[in-house]
């Protein structure tokens with residue numbers, strides 16, 4: 001079968017120029033013939049939607065863009081709206097059921113990226129894959145990022161880096177520790193240049209098989225918290 005990169009030559013999406021297709025192919029090749037629901041935020045001229053449609057031969061593909069599109073792509077549904085609009089995102093997700101793959105190639109503004117991820121995570125299938133492109137914008141102030149402060153609150157890269165703690169959340173046990181909504185639900189986070197792949201998946205409990213916490217444990221945790 002023709003490779004993703006070869007198909008990409010037919011469609012002038014900038015995914016060709018940024019080396020993303022080689023990375024995509026690595027993850028997508030085993031999924032190619034499966035029946036998946038795929039959403040891409042950011043349609044532009046529709047080239048990436050055409051690419052996905054041709055590559056994933058049995059999948060349902062849809063796209064979302066803030067601008068109205070005056071073209072149609074066979075068997076691909078294009079929604080118009082803002083990636084921050086939770087009502088619209090839920091409406092799209094409810095129409096398709098869970099999404100197996102979601103690609104965010106929309107505004108690239110950190111706040112928007114995080115809003116969409118926060119909302120769509122619940123609409124991602126159990127072992128679904130969420131991808132965010134063009135993360136170089138996380139280092140650009142007008143996109144809500146910073147070149148200097150790499151742990152800037154609400155920058156997209158800092159947000160995705162923090163998901164790695166959700167993978168290892170079992171080790172974050174502290175007296176006042178509260179699980180966040182991603183803890184135990186992230187299988188892995190794969191960073192490449194300017195793009196991240198987040199694999200959803202329930203983690204196994206390796207270290208805390210229903211051990212009852214006693215007062216001494218709480219005291220020790222309190223000490224380690226105070227002197228961290």
Ligand SMILES: C[S@@+](CC[C@H](N)C(=O)[O-])C[C@H]1O[C@@H](n2cnc3c(N)ncnc32)[C@H](O)[C@@H]1O
Pocket residue numbers: 012013014015040041042043044045046047048049064065066067081082083084105106107108112
């Ligand atoms: C980089 S282009 C998408 C390119 C396309 N995915 C491709 O590979 O050919 C980004 C698109 O995101 C859209 N966009 C910008 N802000 C958005 C928002 N808040 N919600 C949804 N789409 C948005 C723009 O209109 C633009 O078409």
